[in-house]
Amino acid sequence: MSDPLLRVDDLQVQFFTEDGVVRAVDGISFDVHEGELVGLVGESGAGKSVAVSAIMRLIESPGKIVGGRIEFDGETLVEVETGPDGDPYRTEATMPDGELRERIRGREIAIIFQDPMESLNPVFTVGGQLREFIELNRDFSEREAREEAVSMLREVGIPEPEARYGDYPHQFSGGMRQRVLIAMALACEPSLIIADEPTTALDVTVEAQILDLVEDLQDRYGTSFVWVTHDMGVVAEICDRVNVMYLGEIVEQAPVDDLFYETKHPYTAALLDSVPRPDQTVEELNPIKGVMPEAIDPPSGCRFHTRCPEAREACTTTNPDCREVGFGDPPHRAACIKHDAFDAAYSGSPPLDAAAQQGFDVSLSGGETDD
Amino acid sequence: MTERAAAAAEGVDGVGFGDPLVEIQNVSKYFANDEGMLSWLSVNRDADGLPVETGREWVKAVEDVSFTIRKGETLGLVGESGCGKSTLARTILRLLEPTEGSIYFKGRDLADLSGEKLRNTRKDVQMIFQDPQSSLDPRMKVGKIVEEPMQAHGMLDAEGRAARAQELLEKVGLDPQHYNRYPHAFSGGQRQRINLARALSVNPDFVVCDEPVSALDVSIQAQVLNTMRDLQEEFGLTYLFIAHDLSVIRHISDRVAVMYLGQLVELADKRELFENPSHPYTQALLDSIPVPDPRADGRRGVLEGDVPSPIQPPSGCRFRTRCPKLIAPAEYDLSDETWDRVRAFMRHVKRRDFTETDPDAIRRRYFDGRVPDGAAGDVVSAAIDDIAADDWEDAAERLQSAFAEQSVCAREEPDYEVDPEYGTDRHTVACHLHRE
Numbered sequence: 001m002s003d004p005l006l007r008v009d010d011l012q013v014q015f016f017t018e019d020g021v022v023r024a025v026d027g028i029s030f031d032v033h034e035g036e037l038v039g040l041v042g043e044s045g046a047g048k049s050v051a052v053s054a055i056m057r058l059i060e061s062p063g064k065i066v067g068g069r070i071e072f073d074g075e076t077l078v079e080v081e082t083g084p085d086g087d088p089y090r091t092e093a094t095m096p097d098g099e100l101r102e103r104i105r106g107r108e109i110a111i112i113f114q115d116p117m118e119s120l121n122p123v124f125t126v127g128g129q130l131r132e133f134i135e136l137n138r139d140f141s142e143r144e145a146r147e148e149a150v151s152m153l154r155e156v157g158i159p160e161p162e163a164r165y166g167d168y169p170h171q172f173s174g175g176m177r178q179r180v181l182i183a184m185a186l187a188c189e190p191s192l193i194i195a196d197e198p199t200t201a202l203d204v205t206v207e208a209q210i211l212d213l214v215e216d217l218q219d220r221y222g223t224s225f226v227w228v229t230h231d232m233g234v235v236a237e238i239c240d241r242v243n244v245m246y247l248g249e250i251v252e253q254a255p256v257d258d259l260f261y262e263t264k265h266p267y268t269a270a271l272l273d274s275v276p277r278p279d280q281t282v283e284e285l286n287p288i289k290g291v292m293p294e295a296i297d298p299p300s301g302c303r304f305h306t307r308c309p310e311a312r313e314a315c316t317t318t319n320p321d322c323r324e325v326g327f328g329d330p331p332h333r334a335a336c337i338k339h340d341a342f343d344a345a346y347s348g349s350p351p352l353d354a355a356a357q358q359g360f361d362v363s364l365s366g367g368e369t370d371d
Numbered sequence: 372m373t374e375r376a377a378a379a380a381e382g383v384d385g386v387g388f389g390d391p392l393v394e395i396q397n398v399s400k401y402f403a404n405d406e407g408m409l410s411w412l413s414v415n416r417d418a419d420g421l422p423v424e425t426g427r428e429w430v431k432a433v434e435d436v437s438f439t440i441r442k443g444e445t446l447g448l449v450g451e452s453g454c455g456k457s458t459l460a461r462t463i464l465r466l467l468e469p470t471e472g473s474i475y476f477k478g479r480d481l482a483d484l485s486g487e488k489l490r491n492t493r494k495d496v497q498m499i500f501q502d503p504q505s506s507l508d509p510r511m512k513v514g515k516i517v518e519e520p521m522q523a524h525g526m527l528d529a530e531g532r533a534a535r536a537q538e539l540l541e542k543v544g545l546d547p548q549h550y551n552r553y554p555h556a557f558s559g560g561q562r563q564r565i566n567l568a569r570a571l572s573v574n575p576d577f578v579v580c581d582e583p584v585s586a587l588d589v590s591i592q593a594q595v596l597n598t599m600r601d602l603q604e605e606f607g608l609t610y611l612f613i614a615h616d617l618s619v620i621r622h623i624s625d626r627v628a629v630m631y632l633g634q635l636v637e638l639a640d641k642r643e644l645f646e647n648p649s650h651p652y653t654q655a656l657l658d659s660i661p662v663p664d665p666r667a668d669g670r671r672g673v674l675e676g677d678v679p680s681p682i683q684p685p686s687g688c689r690f691r692t693r694c695p696k697l698i699a700p701a702e703y704d705l706s707d708e709t710w711d712r713v714r715a716f717m718r719h720v721k722r723r724d725f726t727e728t729d730p731d732a733i734r735r736r737y738f739d740g741r742v743p744d745g746a747a748g749d750v751v752s753a754a755i756d757d758i759a760a761d762d763w764e765d766a767a768e769r770l771q772s773a774f775a776e777q778s779v780c781a782r783e784e785p786d787y788e789v790d791p792e793y794g795t796d797r798h799t800v801a802c803h804l805h806r807e
């Protein structure tokens with residue numbers, strides 16, 4: 001296979017708060033190939049948004065990238081190593097801020113956020129914002145940029161684009177605002193678009209329209225996507241490969257069909273089990289026990305063991321890395337010691353049954369409700 | 372079964388299981404578009420005499436909605452944002468006065484009740500809100516929060532209330548030891564459980580749940596949904612469950628009502644509605660949901676455009692402006708294929724989805740080079756000429772009034788009943804495709 005367009009290697013992001021260090025992203029690795037749509041899925045607090053913000057180096061204080069390397073199209077966007085004094089520092093390979101701003105952000109990598117109202121300036125017209133963006137990034141004259149803006153608006157399905165060009169963001173519906181952001185992201189024909197829950201705030205029929213639009217545009221421009229979502233339905237519909245995140249770590253990484261049909265990690269399995277289905281009636285849902293612990297004080301060993309129905313003694317001490325567990329290509333990786341690839345003492349270890357069966361009570365005594 | 376559920380089953384309160392508990396008859400709720408002292412005045416310079424006009428714009432949030440909720444069932448109410456679900460719920464609880472229509476609770480018209488009697492009825496009807504963050508007072512301890520409704524309705528003494536609060540906390544899956552904690556110490560799912568305990572504290576018959584799980588993560592959603600079901604069984608509760616998520620609705624409901632732009636478009640037994648959806652809007656909603664199965668053949672995005680404004684909703688069927696199955700006007704006698712072409716052309720002209728103005732190019736693009744015969748073709752040709760003269764608005768107007776406005780969908784309000792394929796419950800559909 002050719003070299004990936006984006007390669008994230010052992011990325012670590014930490015937030016230095018008054019209460020302690022939050023390891024929001026703790027050593028994740030994944031890659032995105034040309035024309036691929038890669039999903040990053042997990043519940044709130046899993047670290048998905050932090051991970052994608054790090055790609056664009058948009059982590060703000062008190063957060064900091066403390067380790068790892070992000071490579072885009074052969075260039076190093078960031079590389080952080082730990083110095084002899086124990087402090088992380090950016091290596092010389094890291095792209096300077098100015099260059100990243102000028103050459104990468106917006107032009108090569110674009111980002112679409114969940115809330116389109118916050119991404120658009122309420123006091124400028126929609127068309128004006130789009131035109132300015134094109135003018136700045138593509139060296140067009142004002143008139144050419146305006147024409148390009150109108151045609152982009154038409155492209156993403158805004159009705160009467162000439163008339164709507166002069167409207168303000170509040171005059172657009174939520175779905176239309178998200179279309180404008182997609183138009184803006186596409187305006188510079190970037191090779192990678194990062195979409196951070198772009199359809200979560202939208203109604204299903206509008207979400208469906210946007211997913212159709214994205215698929216259509218992907219066919220036409222061959223753009224790669226990193227798609228952050230919590231919705232397994234969206235994952236199944238659009239992703240080529242998927243990374244499942246739990247508490248700052250990637251626990252499973254697989255092509256989409258394998259993820260649903262050859263599930264290798266208990267968390268992914270539990271997540272799939274707990275979703276009500278639109279296409280069939282399920283009598284009883286199987287919820288995952290308890291709540292996700294806080295990243296400031298993650299459980300020892302495997303981070304999922306406190307809620308895992310298959311947890312055993314050995315899980316409380318070993319924190320598994322995400323390892324290849326299948327024979328497929330692209331590879332199927334999972335971070336669970338029940339697989340042979342880990343050669344851990346799982347099978348001989350006594351199950352943590354008692355804890356797993358107590359359900360809520362266990363969750364209440366762990367995590368945020370502690371006195 | 373608990374004592375209470377057994378008592379309810381015997382019909383102590385006069386309503387047996389499966390009998391109507393809440394009846395909503397022709398309820399409408401309008402809001403004035405702009406509030407303000409002189410907002411009902413507007414200036415019209417072309418008018419004869421005084422250039423000032425009176426009259427308000429009304430937002431028709433809910434219009435002419437009727438249905439029945441039976442004791443012991445969960446009626447799911449589903450629709451997209453802005454369709455009037457929450458307004459309807461608040462109107463049913465009489466937190467809002469209905470503009471028209473009546474709401475009967477246990478056979479009594481709620482509109483006739485006031486003061487003390489209304490307060491007493493409120494005890495039987497409780498509500499759970501979407502946002503578990505803002506629906507709990509951050510400065511009150513959990514125990515007090517659960518006790519407050521009992522206190523307001525003069526139930527039990529202080530000791531009894533505290534005991535009941537602890538019992539309820541346990542029932543909803545929390546630790547009774549948490550009685551003295553503040554809401555901030557709980558996660559979203561746990562807060563929604565506190566809301567449940569509070570709603571149940573006054574022994575209600577009927578609980579309106581307005582998007583109770585949509586702010587929660589999926590794994591937590593499932594926990595709360597399961598608890599809600601268990602409680603329903605134990606206390607003999609009746610739920611009106613509002614959600615925009617059809618998967619959740621499918622899981623929890625017995626019957627389902629679908630709402631669009633202030634009106635009900637379809638109401639049927641759950642299985643019937645999901646397996647035999649008969650309104651094009653319901654079908655579009657079902658087709659739009661992403662299915663968590665990569666091998667499912669996805670059909671998506673069948674709807675075009677946005678929901679129209681509820682200030683001037685479309686005549687006849689409100690869904691007709693976006694309906695993929697708009698019925699051809701009878702007078703033109705068009706084949707299905709020709710009608711599809713005409714409709715696509717009409718829609719794209721209105722939205723200005725294309726830029727060609729050359730008549731031949733348009734004819735090729737939409738009609739394979741040949742416009743339809745007869746009167747319909749004359750209208751299409753005239754519209755193409757309008758576009759050639761860069762008169763898009765005239766073209767759109769001409770097509771709308773000749774085709775869309777002539778359809779039965781624009782001229783009559785639909786209201787039909789179809790034979791259910793599953794079960795025996797009535798299946799009502801507001802769509803002219805089912806006219807006989």
